[in-house]
Amino acid sequence: MSIQVRNLVKSYGGHRVVDDVTFDVAAGELVALLGPSGGGKSTILRIIAGLDSADQGEVWLDGNRVDHVHPRDRQVGFVFQHYALFRHMTVAQNVAFGLDVQGESKDSQDERVKTLLQVMGLQGLGDRMPTQLSGGQRQRVALARALAPRPKLLLLDEPFGAVDAKVREELRRWLRKLHDEVHTTSIFVTHDQEEAFAIADRVLIIQKGGLEQAASPTQVLDEPATEFVARFVGEVNVFDGVVKGGHAWIGSIETPVNGHAEGTKVRLIVRAYDLKFWVDPQGPAKVNRVLPLGDRVRVEAELLDGAPIFAQFPRRSSLLHGIEPGSRIAVEVTHARAWAAE
């Protein structure tokens, strides 16, 4: 199912939680709505499902405007953040619910339930009550229930937010695999960029009710459209610099920038992996801490004027040679994004 969202606006008590949001999702796409909590992502998802109504704007599903179509007639599967399983029904009854209310025969219900429980790795749990399941199992039941009536669009609201890290990892892989097999157009909401990048074909970054960027994970990382996006996806260094001769200068460190006039002040966003440090007794920075983080090492330092700077290196990187707290280092910025400073 293709989706067109046009100029969506929604306010709660005078506060605009969705502010003029427009985007398209192609049929078969798996898209993430990514952004900080309270940024309006869930509200957009709920408006698409028909669970909330927009104050202004339009939602089109497969070329039909659906703003006044009841959720039950939208053929949308919705997975709620806290599962919202029917607490007095068994797992099998939960999964069969959508088929049952739509009048499907008992036999075909049973068959569909059996298949879905199988696919979800829930076989043998059909007679359990939701309270007898683990968080990850409940989430899979919620997914199976949403998928049972073969929705044309699957919407997931922070689907893995309430399960622990290991299960989350598993469910993510599993959702991506499921999508690759079934190709149901899907949108999921998350505040976890790693999750968005791990699963989605495309990421829509939402902040304060507005759409900041809609692009592939790689584009978002390499070509952030706004300073917010650059700072939101991954930990970054932020420097203020001045443009001289096509380069931005941060004290004695320089890096090429494009599209900024000579002499203007710019704000530079530099990712931890777009920096190089090496030992140099005359270098412009001094190491404060060296933190081993599994397969990577994080080096925290400060420039001579006291501004903090950090970088990450592969554990065995030759650059790390001799770097320890107190050592002076040279700094090279290999890649930076610059925005005109306000």
Added chain:
Amino acid sequence: MVEAKRRVPDAQAKLVFGGIVAYLSVLLLVPLAALVLAVVRHFGDVVEQLTSGEAFHAMGLTLVVAAICITLNGVFGIAGALVLVRQRFFGRRFLDALVDLPLALSPVMTGLAFLILFGRSGALRPVVDLLGFSVAFAWPGVLLATLFVTLPFTLREVALVLEEVGDHEEQAAATLGASAWQTFRRVTLPNIYSGLSIGTTLTLARALGEFGAVLVVGGGIANKTETATTFIHTAVEERQEPAAFGMALILAAAAIALLLFLQNRKAKV
């Protein structure tokens, strides 16, 4: 060690504890024991006076009124709770507060209010006259008064559960294609069942025990508007104590049975 020592009640604590238990027991059990004793002592008379037509009529009216109250309060309690909890409208908070009015008002005032409305020169008297029945000093008045005083119970208990359960399951049902009725019957109703049963039990207990309102509006007329409680009142006044003892014990037994049921239900919730 200090902690462990503290848990052993010393003599003083034991005294206080024992005193509280004794106070509660005496206050709650002594009247009941007195009632049982009185019935046992006059057992022959109790049986004789309670098997009269008047006693049966009173019990019958009480049961019928209670049954209607349970049904109507069930329907309107659920509907009212759904509206008050799930809808947002102007005056909701006011209406919400108003629902508790029957709990705050003395039942005598309730009875009086209905008398004013439906009595000789009552504002609504022409309406019921036109419809061909009467409310004041007739069983519809008893019903109306009991309905009024029992209104909050089911509504409040159901609202409490609705509040706690939230509306996510209903939203899920909607996205799965369920109609409003299907959602209500298969999702909402089973979810509020615990509140409904507790509310119904409280309604029943109050309906069986209501006295002031039904006496004022109904007048306690034998074989007409006399309920179980007004029967006791009349029996005492007419010096037919055994009948009063017997009926009181029946009501007490019913109340205790309801309490036990309630305890059981609440333990399950």
